[in-house]
Amino acid sequence: MFKGAFSIWGRDMLVLRRSIVSELVSVVAYPLTLYLAFGFGLKGYITAVNGVPYPLFIAPGLISMTAVNAAFDESSWSMWFHRRVQRTIEEYRVTPVTVYDIVIGKIFSGFSQGAVKGSVVFLVILALTPFRIDYTHLPSYLGCIALSSMTFSCLGTICGTVIDKPENIGRVQSVIIVPLIFMAGIFFPLSSYPSSILPLIELLPTTAVFEGARDALLTGAVPTHYLVNLVLSAAVSFAVAVYVFNRKMAE
Amino acid sequence: MSHAITLHEITKSYDGFTAVDRFSLEVARGTVFGLLGPNGAGKTTLIKILTTLMRPSLGDAFVEGHSVLTAGKEVRRLIGVVPQENNLDRYLTARENLTLHARLHGMRPASYNPRIDELLEMTGLASRGNDFPDTFSGGMQRRLVVARALVHEPRVLFLDEPTTGLDPQSRRALWDYIRGLRRKMTVFLTTHYMDEADALCDRIMIMDHGACLADGTAAHLKDAYSRAHTYQVEFKRDAERYEGVLAGLSFVKAVEREGAVFQITLADEESIKPLMDHLGGADIRRICLKEPSLEDVFIALTGEKVRE
Ligand SMILES: Nc1ncnc2c1ncn2[C@@H]1O[C@H](COP(=O)(O)OP(=O)(O)OP(=O)(O)O)[C@@H](O)[C@H]1O
Ligand SMILES: [Mg+2]
Numbered sequence: 218m219f220k221g222a223f224s225i226w227g228r229d230m231l232v233l234r235r236s237i238v239s240e241l242v243s244v245v246a247y248p249l250t251l252y253l254a255f256g257f258g259l260k261g262y263i264t265a266v267n268g269v270p271y272p273l274f275i276a277p278g279l280i281s282m283t284a285v286n287a288a289f290d291e292s293s294w295s296m297w298f299h300r301r302v303q304r305t306i307e308e309y310r311v312t313p314v315t316v317y318d319i320v321i322g323k324i325f326s327g328f329s330q331g332a333v334k335g336s337v338v339f340l341v342i343l344a345l346t347p348f349r350i351d352y353t354h355l356p357s358y359l360g361c362i363a364l365s366s367m368t369f370s371c372l373g374t375i376c377g378t379v380i381d382k383p384e385n386i387g388r389v390q391s392v393i394i395v396p397l398i399f400m401a402g403i404f405f406p407l408s409s410y411p412s413s414i415l416p417l418i419e420l421l422p423t424t425a426v427f428e429g430a431r432d433a434l435l436t437g438a439v440p441t442h443y444l445v446n447l448v449l450s451a452a453v454s455f456a457v458a459v460y461v462f463n464r465k466m467a468e
Numbered sequence: 469m470s471h472a473i474t475l476h477e478i479t480k481s482y483d484g485f486t487a488v489d490r491f492s493l494e495v496a497r498g499t500v501f502g503l504l505g506p507n508g509a510g511k512t513t514l515i516k517i518l519t520t521l522m523r524p525s526l527g528d529a530f531v532e533g534h535s536v537l538t539a540g541k542e543v544r545r546l547i548g549v550v551p552q553e554n555n556l557d558r559y560l561t562a563r564e565n566l567t568l569h570a571r572l573h574g575m576r577p578a579s580y581n582p583r584i585d586e587l588l589e590m591t592g593l594a595s596r597g598n599d600f601p602d603t604f605s606g607g608m609q610r611r612l613v614v615a616r617a618l619v620h621e622p623r624v625l626f627l628d629e630p631t632t633g634l635d636p637q638s639r640r641a642l643w644d645y646i647r648g649l650r651r652k653m654t655v656f657l658t659t660h661y662m663d664e665a666d667a668l669c670d671r672i673m674i675m676d677h678g679a680c681l682a683d684g685t686a687a688h689l690k691d692a693y694s695r696a697h698t699y700q701v702e703f704k705r706d707a708e709r710y711e712g713v714l715a716g717l718s719f720v721k722a723v724e725r726e727g728a729v730f731q732i733t734l735a736d737e738e739s740i741k742p743l744m745d746h747l748g749g750a751d752i753r754r755i756c757l758k759e760p761s762l763e764d765v766f767i768a769l770t771g772e773k774v775r776e
Contacts, residue, residue: 224571232559304555308616311519311549312572313541467523 221314225322229295230329244287244334245341248279252342255404266406269435276348277434278403278427281362284335285426288366289373289394292327293386296377299323310466320374320462324455327370328363335362354437361433364447365426369394371454378462397423422450471530472497472624472654473518478527480513480678487513489678490527495671498651502669503658506770510678511658512552515628518656519549531624545573548622550630552658554609556601562588562612563597566619573620580619587615590645592638606633614642625649627657631664643668662762672762674769681769686762693765697734701747702754704728713746731758 233240256272266274299305309319342348350358372394380386401423402409410418418424419442429443439447473495480488488510495501503511516522518529520540528535534542557565563584570580588594591611601609610633617625627646631639646655646668659665665672666686673683682689703710707728714723714732719739724731734740 220574221572224568227571228557228560228564228568231564235559303557304551304553305557307521307551308555308557308569309572310521311544311547312569313545313574314572315541 219318219321221309221312221318222322222325225309225314225319226325226329229291229322229326233330233333241334241337244283245338248283248338249341249345252276252279252346256346267408272346273348273435274406274431275404276342276346277358277431280335280339280342281365281427281430282398282403283338284331284362284366285369285398285423286331286394287334288327288331288370289376289390291330292323292370292373293377293380293389294373295326296323296374297380297383297386300377301381306466316463316466317459320378320459324367324370324374324458327373328366331366331370332363335366350434351437354434357433357437357439358430361426361430361439361447364451365430367451368422368426368447368454371451371458374458375454375461378458378465397421398427400424401427403427420446422446425450470497471495472499472532473501473656474530475514475518476528476530478514478517478524478529480510480517480522481525487678488517488524491675491678491680493673493680495654495656497654499670500646500650500655500657500668502665502672503656503675504660504662504665504672504766505658505675509676509770511675512628513678515549515551515626515656515658519547519626520544546623548617548620548625550613550617550625550627552628552632554601554613556609556612556616558600558602561598561600562593562604565601565612566616569616570619575620583619583621584615587618591615592641607635607638610634611638611642622653624654624656627655629658629660631659631661639664662766666762674766676770682765689765690760690762693768697737697739698758698760699732699734699740699743700729700754700756700758701732701752702729703751704753706751710747710751717743717746719743728753 252272252275256275260271263271265271296306306319310316376386376389380389400418401421402418407415407418407424407428425443425446429439429447432443433439471494473493475491475493478488478491479486491510491514503514505511513522517524518531518536520536520543523537528537530536531543532546534546536543557568560568566584566587567580570584575583585594588597591614593608593612593615596604596608601612604612610630614627614630617627631642634642643664646657649655650670657668669686671684672686672689674681674689682693684692707725707730710730711723711725714720714730719735719742720732721735722731722733732743734743
């Protein structure tokens, strides 16, 4: 069962291992820059958010952001590339593996990229800055990131499956993914929103991703409504990704 | 069941346009079957249907008795596929490309490693196993795709224009290999090279606009469809005068002239005797029957016009 998915995931991990150093340099640079620019640049202006020092307030979000971005990137571009450019998906499809093997293998590759890159950014922030956490909170934080990476990997897979033109994947990223991430309050507390739109913001899956992860890291517990949101988003996007891929392949 | 491949009234339409039209076919096990046709005839579409990449709009097809509609996985277990366009993984080495394929077929390293060595040897890529396909020439990439299709020892092999881009040496090497597979494997190939079909195929089908035009052995097709009574005549002198004479003969259907050499197409085989009577023997240097080629058959059936 799912041996094919495992082989396809294995292929992606082999390729990732080969380019890991250059991948990590580029993936660490962005959140680290944001951390230094906002965390230190603004420290003098924003001392604390709800009692949490500003650098500590943004760090969990930057780590989560790295993980979900990496998951989305890998899933969308890899699916598009293997489907449209290299046409390796066709090669997989004339072997006894099923379309479920293929889509599940690809989703887990995106998830793994997110996990690896998120962990590395976490370690780098830990090593280079005074950012410190209570390690008993780590499991619930990692659980949050895992669920979020899963959701974004599925969303990426959906984009890579239905979008044929590469520029449109770029558009989805800048028009949907980036705003969703920034609206979710990585850099500011949600209480900054007018109370009329706050309930809407709270429903966003990304809000659950970032607020949930921050709460997990700082307090060790994820508020129930965020946890429900995370699990539901992951489950729904997984089901949709599998369905969409299956449909596309039957064309 | 003695047929390796059966197509039953397969139709494939792409929103309104019919690429394959109620196509039926049975291919005997252990034979090499060649599908010929101009660009856009529907060859690749048929291969995509048979390899479960595409669902027919109507009809069903069977590979070794398994339906492509309801038993796709069983079909895919038995087939090897060389697509028209190379689809190698450029981030994997040649050997890793073959290894991944073997894994997707559920093979274990103990059985796939020796097999991959053998295939790399056969395709002349043994020393390039650890290189990436990007660094290969087009022909080497093509040979790697062929090797990949053979890793799991398929029972039915689909080759969509397998020798496009190969040099004559590699082409012949591949032909030899395919001939060697006959009887062990059923081979279904498409090609635009008439010599390839002639040399390789036990049975040839010519199709166009999604339907079959002719079907049989190369010899059978040449007999049945080419202008079998074309003679080549070379004159020692007076070519101009004979051109006039030929133009006046009712049983001469067509004359093509190149210097002193004439291609004369007669209405039927009996017309050779009156032709000799009119030409006389004295001025003829050489006369011979022109051997029909598969290309003549192909052009006669599908027309001279280039497809848009
Ligand atoms: N995805 C598609 N959408 C619409 N039409 C298509 C599609 N694929 C193929 N066709 C059409 O179907 C017809 C048959 O195409 P097919 O690729 O089977 O031809 P072919 O015989 O393999 O040609 P070639 O010798 O050029 O490879 C063509 O007219 C083509 O335009
Ligand atoms: Mg074709």
